[in-house]
Amino acid sequence: MRKVLTGNQAVAYGAMLSDVQVVAAYPITPQTTIIEELADMQAEGLADLDYIRVESEHSAMAACIGASMGGVRTFTATCGQGLFLMHEMLHYATGARTPVVLANVNRAIAAPWSIWSDQTDSVSQRETGWIQLYCEGNQEVLDTTIMAFKIAESLRLPAMVILDAFFLSHTSEPIEIPDIEAVRDFLPPYDPGDLWLDPDNPRTFGSLCMPDTYMEFRWQIQRDMERAKQVIDEVQDDFGRVFGRNYRQVEGYRSDDADVVMVVSGTVASTGRDAIDFLRARGEGVGMVKIKTLRPFPRQELVAALRGKKKVAVIDRNFSPGATGVWAQEIRSALYELPEDERPIIYGYIAGLGGRDISIKTIEEIYQKTREADQPDDVDIWIGVNYV
Amino acid sequence: MKYTDRQVHVPLCSVSTTSSLVNKTGTWKSAQPLFIDRVSPCNQQCPAGEDITGYMYLVGQGRYEEAWRLIMEENPFPAIMGRVCFHTCEERCNRTEHDDAVSIHMVERFIGDYGLANSLRITVPGPERKERVAIVGAGPAGLTAAYHLRKMGNGVSIFDSNQKPGGMMRYGIPSYRLPKEVLDGEISRLDEMGVEFKIAVKVGKDVTWDSLDNEFEAVFMGIGAWEETSLGIEGLNKKGIYNALEFLEDINLGKEPKIGKRIAVIGGGNSAIDCARVSRRLGAEATIVYRRSEAEMPAHTEEIEMAREEGVRFLFLASPKAIYGEETVAGVKLEKMALGEMDDSGRRRPVPTGETFDIDCDGMITAIGEATRVGDLPPFTSHRGGVVEADRMGQTTHLRFFAGGDIIDIPHTVTHAIGSGKRAAVAIDRFLRGIENDKDSPDQFTWGESGTINLAWLKGTSLFCRRNPSLEVVDYTDMNPFYFDCLPGVKTKRIPVDERLKGFQEVSEPFSEEEVISEARRCFNCGSCTECGNCCIFCPENSIKRDPDGYGYVADMDFCKGCGICVNECPRGAMTMKLME
Amino acid sequence: MYSLNQRFNNQDIPEDEFMASGNSACAGCAASLSMGLALKGLGKPTVLVIPACCFTIIPGAWPLTALDVPVFQAAFETTGSTLSGIKAAYRKRGMDDVCVVGWAGDGGTFDIGIQALSATAERNDDVVYVCYDNEAYMNTGIQRSGGTPMGAWTTTTPVKDPKSEPKKDIDEIMIAHRIPYLATATAAYPHDMIAKFKKARSIKGTRFIHLLSACPTGWRVPENLSIEVMRLAVLSNIFPLFEVENAEIFRQTVIPDEVIPVERYLRLQGRFRHLTDEAVKEYQKMVDDRFERLRKRFEITE
Incomplete structure (x- = not known):
């Protein structure tokens, strides 16, 4: 079935099709239409879920952790400030090994107030132990939401589906909505196994750990995060086989023969495809790599995709004050393992913060700067900023 | 990626499944609780060595025969004792600091009467x-x-x-x-x-x-x-003059002593009171003449009170000097006395003043002591x-x-x-x-100020657990009075005075069964574990359990942290803290 | 059998034990005792949510636990919302009979957790929330909380500057949520306490039980007096024992035979040692005034 849906509706459909059992959510622009849609679905009987209208994002995540401990499939959505308020509980969900799925609509961080798109909220959660899946379009949003449950539950690690504010959340696209029975075959009901609050089995979850035991639990998170790379691939492959839409953690676009490769994520990839086509038509040896996962970070795939390239331009719609854009940091670190002669020069660009448009022109400008300079001017180059 | 070759046997998250019982917190403590069976003040002072707290406990549960048998371990005459004992136990009862003393003698009388009414018997071990x-x-x-x-x-x-x-x-x-x-x-x-x-x-x-x-x-x-002590004055052979022993013996043999209508009873002890009260029953007026004041009277307060109720008059600070009358006594010459220094008995000594006065009487009974x-x-x-x-x-x-x-x-x-x-x-x-x-041996098996023996204590067969007996007497301050409601005691009822004076009917009315139970339940059972359960309920370590092998509770020293809550919450002072070495 | 305790019939206390020996509470801790009694009243199936508080430590470090019911050790401020989440999950699984119980300290209830608690109560989620109130952040070393009473010394309200504000009236706050059941209780009155937990279990909706829980370490009382001091709190009307149904029916469940002066309660504790006689007098008035407000409501509804 095809429908015209906004990105937020796509999230809600994804959650509904995944037979999510408990939703705990708190409204925040531009996430609100996700939870409104879910409330309607529940009210209309389309979704058999228990909806907890919490008083904050912190409680939303706490309630999701509780529900997940109770042994059910659990979902919430937020953005920007809400995600920051959740921060403590994001860590908690990982430590408790609760496979909660969260849709985060990328929103810029206050102060000053801004409701527009920016990845600083989600990249700031790098260390929380959440799987982060960035989406380019509304179809990917819906499909990724379904896959996120499967990935999270098979790893017992929480997963975040990430979409850009307004560019996706409030933009409509025609979407193929999978058949719910097919989704159910793909994603069977949640089985918490042994790790849930079984009232007949008196165990204490989350016991204090002394220095001699704490690291073992953290190590297991890391072990499973590394395993996640393989699991994500398997789930995406399965999804492709069933639904005919294929997703990769690292996906090249006309990059095989390119000298300069632009690395992008989210909706920039969509603009990027047109920009690459435009530049190629002009005869430029440029290609693009789209990364879907910030965590776990797909080092090997990325190394394979960028090995031997002359220059790599990383476009970050986020930044870490005093350092660089987060994607650029990660890529620099990943490529360092290459021998010097195969190691590209990394150009880090900061663009599109607070919803500022990243147009074909912006990408062209970035390409030009990259092509022209033998070495980057700076560790990060801010694009389109009126310096003061 | 290689992390470690070490096999780690830990679950995915920190889920605890091992009972904390492996954590022996008993090592934390510096003092430990001790169940101790101390002596109640009533028991300690009982000249007959009865286990009062014990039979109160049984009576409170309606276990009358067991109560009777418990008394009979110590005293063969509970029905007599419940009547004639001056129950100094009640003066020492810790309950007096709370509300009213337990009416121990009335409970004992009830149990004694229960034994008689049900012809309870003691079987004697043989062979002789x-x-x-x-x-x-x-x-x-x-x-x-x-x-x-x-x-x-x-x-x-x-x-x-x-x-x-x-x-x-x-x-x-x-x-x-x-x-x-x-x-x-x-x-x-x-x-x-x-x-x-x-x-x-x-x-x-x-x-x-x-x-x-x-x-x-x-x-x-x-x-x-x-042998009645002689008054040591002239004229004691006149008619109408008796000594208390003769007088009471005659009465108890059913003889009617020939005594007048206005009787002077000389003395301040219980015999004097008896003689005066008997005289009243014979239809005479009776005046007790005592050389000290009421406070010094050796007679029991309740006896004095009943004598007053029955119309006995008292003349204090007066000592007989001479007897008037020809053949029959007609009056006594009395010397006024004053109170002087304390004597050996701790009472103020009567001191003659030299001033005399006379009273009329046609009968006189001397009751100044027996030997x-x-x-x-x-x-x-x-x-x-x-x-x-x-x-x-x-x-x-x-x-x-x-x-x-x-x-x-x-x-x-x-x-x-x-x-x-x-x-x-x-x-x-x-x-x-x-x-x-040998001279020390009594100390090993007696309790009480008069060296009274409680045989059950001696044999280790007391009703209450005797795992750790102590001769220490429990004071009200050793108890936790919170656990005892304030309940006024049942008052002893006496038959009306005119009924009393008609004859020799028993004056005190027995308690009803309800009254007896209610009194028995008022007993604090000072110093004895009654298995109330407080120590167990209030133990934050869950380390106090019922003794599976018998009476009372045991504290598991593997876990007891020595907080002492059990001791503080023991209502009756049957626990103590002991410092550890 | 008659009550050998005379005041309480201890034979009524359920024998079930859900709190094992070997726990890590300080000697004389009323909280560990309270937990045992509470679970006796609640029975099974019960699941506990415990946020950061002394009870993070008391059951024991991994892999040990003193508790014989399932427990989730939650983040400090999340008791209310975690309860709501677990309850929702059980509802989805058709396990509505499981009693989901939060067990939080005064810090986790009066202060950091009040937002989540308030929301849970406002939604009237079907959970039991227990605050064991030891009147300061004891686990971190006796720092002042909203539950700390006026005049008390804590490590953040030193004797030269003791807490000058009265204790936050959490009961009134919860009553204002018009929840179906609220009760105050203390382990010094175990029968009353167990009865309230039993009753709480039988009611649907958000139930709030406020336990006074002496901390010998933080209150500066000898370990053996932790029951005694809680008893004096009740007898002096500092901590009256009552229950409220639907914010309408108020009932005092333990009426002291004789109300004792608050001075006896205060003077037993080192944390109030610095109070002048004048301050104690003011204290008495404050306690009397609060109790009078309550008493009027007991009267109206009885």
């Missing part, structure tokens, strides 16, 4: 040992000694010069205080236990002391104090003015002979006599078994 013991005097001391010796398996013969056994209980106490059927009922049990009664046999006359000395392995003397008839004692007994020399257990200088009751240096009460009889029985039994009665 060959050692035979002679008891001289079938008063409370002698009967008690006989009872306990018999229970211990000894053959006992009891001699008494009177027509019936009972001694002072029969001949000295008026039946409005102790009905004769109660007395007979309780004494008859001794008969059934195989005590041989040799009645109307006067030792020293019908049988010689030497023959007893030869025929019996041991002899107990409990011949009592039957042993020295002539009735065996020649080989050492005594001082009739008070036989004996050690704390009653053994005299003639080692085969033991003494008890009013002839030794103890207060002249039935209860003290009973206590002395029991003490002597223990000493005699030990003597017969060849256990030396």
Whole structure:
């Protein structure tokens, strides 16, 4: 079935099709239409879920952790400030090994107030132990939401589906909505196994750990995060086989023969495809790599995709004050393992913060700067900023 | 990616499944709780060595026969005791600091009467040992000694010069205080236990002391104090003048003494009160003349109160100097007295003022004290003015002979006599078994200020757990009074005065069963574990459990952290903290 | 059998034990005792949510636990919302009979957790929330909380500057949520406490039980007096024992035979040692005034 849906509706459909059992959510622009849609679905009987209208994002995540401990499939959505308020509980969900799925609509961080798109909220959660899946379009949003449950539950690690504010959340696209029975075959009901609050089995979850035991639990998170790379691939492959839409953690676009490769994520990839086509038509040896996962970070795939390239331009719609854009940091670190002669020069660009448009022109400008300079001017180059 | 080769046996998240019981927190403590069985003040002072807290506990649960048997372990006469004992236990009752003392004597009387009404019996262990013991005097001391010796398996013969056994209980106490059927009922049990009664046999006359000395392995003397102390003034041979012993004996034998209508009773003790109250029942006016003031009267307060109710008048600070009248007494000349310094008894001494006055009377009873008839004692007994020399257990200088009751240096009460009889029985039994009665031995098995023995304590068979007995007396401050509601005690009811004066009907009315239970339940059971459960419920470590093998609780020292809450919350002071080494 | 305790019939106390020996509470801790009694009243199936508080430590470090019911150790401020989440999950699984119980300290209730608690109560989620109130942040070393009473010394309100504000009235706050059941209780009155937990279990909706829980370490009382001091709190009307149904029916469940002066309660504790006689008098007035307000409501509804 095809429908015209906004990105937020796509999230809600994804959650509904995944037979999510408990939703705990708190409204925040531009996430609100996700939870409104879910409330309607529940009210209309389309979704058999228990909806907890919490008083904050912190409680939303706490309630999701509780529900997940109770042994059910659990979902919430937020953005920007809400995600920051959740921060403590994001860590908690990982430590408790609760496979909660969260849709985060990328929103810029206050102060000053801004409701527009920016990845600083989600990249700031790098260390929380959440799987982060960035989406380019509304179809990917819906499909990724379904896959996120499967990935999270098979790893017992929480997963975040990430979409850009307004560019996706409030933009409509025609979407193929999978058949719910097919989704159910793909994603069977949640089985918490042994790790849930079984009232007949008196165990204490989350016991204090002394220095001699704490690291073992953290190590297991890391072990499973590394395993996640393989699991994500398997789930995406399965999804492709069933639904005919294929997703990769690292996906090249006309990059095989390119000298300069632009690395992008989210909706920039969509603009990027047109920009690459435009530049190629002009005869430029440029290609693009789209990364879907910030965590776990797909080092090997990325190394394979960028090995031997002359220059790599990383476009970050986020930044870490005093350092660089987060994607650029990660890529620099990943490529360092290459021998010097195969190691590209990394150009880090900061663009599109607070919803500022990243147009074909912006990408062209970035390409030009990259092509022209033998070495980057700076560790990060801010694009389109009126310096003061 | 290689992390480590080490096998880590941990779950995915920190889920605890091992019981904390592996964590022996008992090592934290510096002091530990101890279950301790201490002596209640009532028990400690009981001259008869009864386990009052014990039978209160049983009565509270309606376990009357068990209560009766518990008393009978110590005292063969609960029905008598509940009536004639002056129940000093109630003065010492810790409950007095809370609301009212428990009416112990009324509960005991109920239990005694229950035993009589249900013909409860004591079965004697057999076979009897060959050692035979002679008891001289079938008063409370002698009967008690006989009872306990018999229970211990000894053959006992009891001699008494009177027509019936009972001694002072029969001949000295008026039946409005102790009905004769109660007395007979309780004494008859001794008969059934195989005590041989040799009645109307006067030792020293019908049988010689030497023959007893030869025929019996041991002899107990409990011949009592039957000689009235003389007033030491002229004219005591006039008609209408009695001494208290004669007067009360006549009454108890059913004779009507020839006494006038206005009687002066000289003295301030319980005998004086008895004589005055009997006089009132004979239709006479009675005035008690006492040389000190009311505060110094040795008579029991309740007795004084009842005498007043019955119209007995009191004349204090007056001492007889002369008796008026020709053949019959017509009046007494009294000297006014004043109170001086304290004497040896701790009471203020009467001091003559020289000032005199007269009272009219046509009858007079002297009741100023009784003493042993020295002539009735065996020649080989050492005594001082009739008070036989004996050690704390009653053994005299003639080692085969033991003494008890009013002839030794103890207060002249039935209860003290009973206590002395029991003490002597223990000493005699030990003597017969060849256990030396050295001077320290009583301390090892007596409790109480008068060296009273509680046999159950001695044998370790007390009702309450005796895992850790202590002779320490429990004070009100050792208890946790919160756990006891304030409940006023049941007051003893007495029959109306006009009913009383018609005859010799018993004055105190018995408690109803409900009243008895309610009184018994008011008992704090000071110092004894009644398995109330507080220690267990309030233990934050869950380390106190019911003793699976018996009575009470055990604290698991593997886990006890030594906080001491159990001790503080023990309502009755049956626990203590002990510092650890 | 009659009550050998005379005041309480301890034979009524359920024998079930859900709190094992070997726990890590300080000696004389009323909280560990309270937990045992509470679970006796609640029975099974019960699941506990415990946020950061002394009870993070008390059951024992991994892999040990003293608790014989399932427990989730939650983040400090999340008791209310975690309860709501677990309850929702059980509802989805058809396990509505499981009693989901939060067990939080005064810090986790009066202060950091009040937002989540308030929301849970406002939604009237079907959970039991227990605050064991030891009147300061004891686990971190006796720092002042909203539950700390006026005049008390804590490590953040030193004797030269003790807490000058009265204790936050959490009961009134919860009553204002018009929840179906609220009760105050203390382990010094175990029968009353167990009865309230039993009753709480039988009611649907948000139930709030406020336990006074003496901390010998933080209150500066000898370990053996932790029951005693809680008892004095009740007898002096500092901590009256009552229950409220639907914010309408008020009932005092333990009426002291004789109300004792608050001075006896205060003077037993080192944390109030610095109070002047004048301050104690003011204290008495404050306690009397609060109790009078409550008493009027007991009267109206009885």
